[in-house]
Amino acid sequence: MWESLSDATCCRSLVVVYERSCVLQIGFAADSSSGNGEAVSVDANKLMQGSVYQGVMKSGARKF
Secondary structure, three states, rough: HHHHHHHHOOOEEEEEEEEEEEEEEEEEOOOOOOOOOOOOOOOOHOOOOOHHHHHHHOOOOOOO
């Protein structure tokens, strides 16, 4: 799935949240704010407060 998504879109990272937990984090990310080059885990609760998540929830785009 990741190969198809990254090849067909401009998507460079993917985070899957299930029941308020980050179950998958894959792709490319920006440098960490500490500047040490280390990967940073996603805080699922903070992610769900963000504008992208809120926009998807409001639009109903999550429904198949």
